[in-house]
Amino acid sequence: MAPRAFKPQMATGNDLLEGDVVYFTAEGGWSRHIAEAAIARDKEAAEALLARAEAFPNQIVGVYLTDVTIDPNGHAAPAHFREDFRTRGPSNYPEHQRQA
Amino acid sequence: MYDYTDFDRDFVNARVAEFRDQVERRLTGSLSEDEFKPLRLMNGLYLQLHAYMLRVAIPYGTLDSRKMRRLADIAEKWDRGYGHFTTRQNIQYNWPKLRDVPDILQALADVEMHAIQTSGNCIRNVTADHFAGASADEIEDPRPTAELIRQWSTDHPEFAWLPRKFKIAVTGSPNDRAVTKAHDIGLRMVRDEAGEPGYEVIIGGGLGRTPMLGKVVRDFLPKAELLRYLEAILQVYNMEGRRDNKYKARIKILVHESTIEKVRAEVEAAYEANRALLPRVSPELVAEIEAAFAPPAFEPAPDTAAPVLSAGLRAFIDTNVSAHKLAHYGIVTISLKPVGGTPGDATAEQMRVMADLAEEFGHDELRISHEQNVILPHVARRHLPAIYARLREAGLATANVGLVSDIIACPGMDYCALATARSIPIAQQISETFADIDRQRDIGPLKIKISGCINACGHHHVGHIGILGLDKAGVESYQVTLGGDGTETAAIGERAGPGFSYEEIVPAVERLIEAYLDNRLEPGESFLAAYRRLGPDPFRAALYPEEARSDAA
Numbered sequence: 001m002a003p004r005a006f007k008p009q010m011a012t013g014n015d016l017l018e019g020d021v022v023y024f025t026a027e028g029g030w031s032r033h034i035a036e037a038a039i040a041r042d043k044e045a046a047e048a049l050l051a052r053a054e055a056f057p058n059q060i061v062g063v064y065l066t067d068v069t070i071d072p073n074g075h076a077a078p079a080h081f082r083e084d085f086r087t088r089g090p091s092n093y094p095e096h097q098r099q100a
Numbered sequence: 101m102y103d104y105t106d107f108d109r110d111f112v113n114a115r116v117a118e119f120r121d122q123v124e125r126r127l128t129g130s131l132s133e134d135e136f137k138p139l140r141l142m143n144g145l146y147l148q149l150h151a152y153m154l155r156v157a158i159p160y161g162t163l164d165s166r167k168m169r170r171l172a173d174i175a176e177k178w179d180r181g182y183g184h185f186t187t188r189q190n191i192q193y194n195w196p197k198l199r200d201v202p203d204i205l206q207a208l209a210d211v212e213m214h215a216i217q218t219s220g221n222c223i224r225n226v227t228a229d230h231f232a233g234a235s236a237d238e239i240e241d242p243r244p245t246a247e248l249i250r251q252w253s254t255d256h257p258e259f260a261w262l263p264r265k266f267k268i269a270v271t272g273s274p275n276d277r278a279v280t281k282a283h284d285i286g287l288r289m290v291r292d293e294a295g296e297p298g299y300e301v302i303i304g305g306g307l308g309r310t311p312m313l314g315k316v317v318r319d320f321l322p323k324a325e326l327l328r329y330l331e332a333i334l335q336v337y338n339m340e341g342r343r344d345n346k347y348k349a350r351i352k353i354l355v356h357e358s359t360i361e362k363v364r365a366e367v368e369a370a371y372e373a374n375r376a377l378l379p380r381v382s383p384e385l386v387a388e389i390e391a392a393f394a395p396p397a398f399e400p401a402p403d404t405a406a407p408v409l410s411a412g413l414r415a416f417i418d419t420n421v422s423a424h425k426l427a428h429y430g431i432v433t434i435s436l437k438p439v440g441g442t443p444g445d446a447t448a449e450q451m452r453v454m455a456d457l458a459e460e461f462g463h464d465e466l467r468i469s470h471e472q473n474v475i476l477p478h479v480a481r482r483h484l485p486a487i488y489a490r491l492r493e494a495g496l497a498t499a500n501v502g503l504v505s506d507i508i509a510c511p512g513m514d515y516c517a518l519a520t521a522r523s524i525p526i527a528q529q530i531s532e533t534f535a536d537i538d539r540q541r542d543i544g545p546l547k548i549k550i551s552g553c554i555n556a557c558g559h560h561h562v563g564h565i566g567i568l569g570l571d572k573a574g575v576e577s578y579q580v581t582l583g584g585d586g587t588e589t590a591a592i593g594e595r596a597g598p599g600f601s602y603e604e605i606v607p608a609v610e611r612l613i614e615a616y617l618d619n620r621l622e623p624g625e626s627f628l629a630a631y632r633r634l635g636p637d638p639f640r641a642a643l644y645p646e647e648a649r650s651d652a653a
């Protein structure tokens with residue numbers, strides 16, 4: 001099998017206090033908006049991104065990398081449906097969904 | 101209702117104080133996440149997809165209006181105004197903030213509730229028949245047994261680190277409403293030849309990745325021997341259960357790999373040893389616990405004729421009211437499955453209505469069923485019109501108990517971090533598809549159960565129609581099992597064939613039900629009975645019409 005082509009990735013986790021889904025930003029902070037997520041476009045950048053994102057052990061928990069797809073306008077969207085749901089919140093109560 | 105002793109109260113309060121301190125230390129960073137996680141799990145606090153989730157135990161599903169109101173208060177004050185009742189007779193809050201959790205636990209402790217042992221490899225919240233103490237078919241109320249087990253298992257030092265979680269269920273009736281065969285230990289009350297009540301002891305049941313029905317390890321155990329025998333089972337499991345592989349760690353695998361005969365011999369030997377070492381359950385303690393579950397002061401049978409009922413109320417009684425041991429009483433099941441709703445969810449306002457009804461008309465008793473409904477176990481029939489009217493106002497009068505829209509669904513990928521697919525929207529769509537209650541009544545008794553991953557919290561293996569949501573190469577895929585049954589005629593459902601996409605699954609269920617309607621002998625033959633008579637073929641043909649066509653070609 002050919003080596004898996006690298007897919008762009010972002011780093012995500014949950015806020016320790018609130019539990020909210022958060023994304024690591026290019027500025028080196030955390031945002032609740034996926035649009036602000038920093039995107040790594042190769043393996044080395046991804047490793048570096050994860051290392052930077054993991055440096056907030058008392059603020060953000062459960063940090064991991066996840067694949068994204070980039071549309072022609074350069075907007076990133078989660079590659080997997082689980083991450084897609086994480087950007088929005090539960091589907092059974094529209095009022096509890098997050099603003100995109 | 102069992103009231104906490106000073107010992108219980110001190111223990112629970114001490115745990116709250118301890119957890120408050122642990123949260124504080126986590127917030128200041130002196131506990132790392134790796135150190136904190138097992139501590140929060142021991143107190144029922146999970147981190148899910150979008151937020152923390154707090155799982156609160158409702159021992160054997162029993163509560164009173166005071167406790168129910170407190171659950172409502174918590175939903176309102178610290179959550180988003182609702183809670184989710186689970187198949188383990190627990191309630192889950194989906195949005196607590198870490199900082200608030202110690203206050204929530206204190207609010208629970210103040211009404212004698214907690215979230216201890218709702219997670220981890222310990223003996224979990226003991227479940228029991230939700231009609232306990234009320235049902236016409238009961239040998240004995242199973243709750244004193246469940247309470248005794250709760251006391252014995254809470255903080256039991258030897259069993260705090262079992263190979264895996266351990267679930268016990270108790271039923272006092274020949275009609276098994278507690279799914280005893282799908283638990284690590286199931287206890288069924290039976291009588292011996294002399295008419296003395298005791299237990300049939302079943303071990304090694306469980307759903308999940310490797311579903312198995314429990315096997316009888318002992319036909320009859322005298323009541324007073326219960327704890328020495330349970331201790332023996334746990335000792336054997338604790339010693340021999342596998343710790344090398346999480347998926348092979350449940351007692352069902354031990355029973356399967358080593359055979360029930362061998363496990364029985366070991367349990368009996370351990371039990372013999374325990375008889376010399378451990379005291380029997382003291383009759384005073386049993387009497388004390390049983391007194392706490394004494395039946396309420398039932399009102400005498402009326403001498404007036406029954407009132408004339410509206411059609412709506414008659415339909416409600418037909419599906420949602422079950423036979424009570426007293427003819428002039430009934431057991432009311434309040435459906436938490438409105439058309440298009442989330443199975444098991446109730447708002448704070450609805451919880452208060454149910455608490456009020458229990459207090460005014462139901463001897464102050466409420467139960468949570470593993471089918472995610474709420475029960476008023478003791479209702480004098482003369483109150484039914486008033487109760488029905490109040491339930492209607494609160495959006496709680498759906499007359500669908502036991503019918504196609506009375507669906508069990510786990511939280512699935514709308515909340516749960518372990519999920520591989522969503523389950524709630526599937527339940528919502530099925531209930532919308534079959535919204536017409538006359539159509540539902542025509543279809544008759546049918547249990548659809550949906551899980552969002554292989555862990556099977558939605559009991560899909562024992563659904564007449566089971567649906568399991570999986571992640572198939574990055575797409576949600578739903579596998580159908582047929583012919584499962586969680587009652588005294590328990591069976592594990594059989595996989596029907598390839599899975600269906602999110603868009604395909606609800607139409608597939610509709611085709612299944614059409615096939616049943618076409619094939620049943622008469623309206624009285626239920627889906628399960630028809631499946632047992634006909635086998636899977638006509639149902640498979642309906643699920644996979646393409647295949648059926650190409651086979652015929």
Ligand code: SF4
Pocket residue numbers: 510511512513516517518519520551552553554555556557558
């Ligand atoms: S079955 Fe899976 S998805 Fe559903 S609640 Fe259990 S662990 Fe979560």
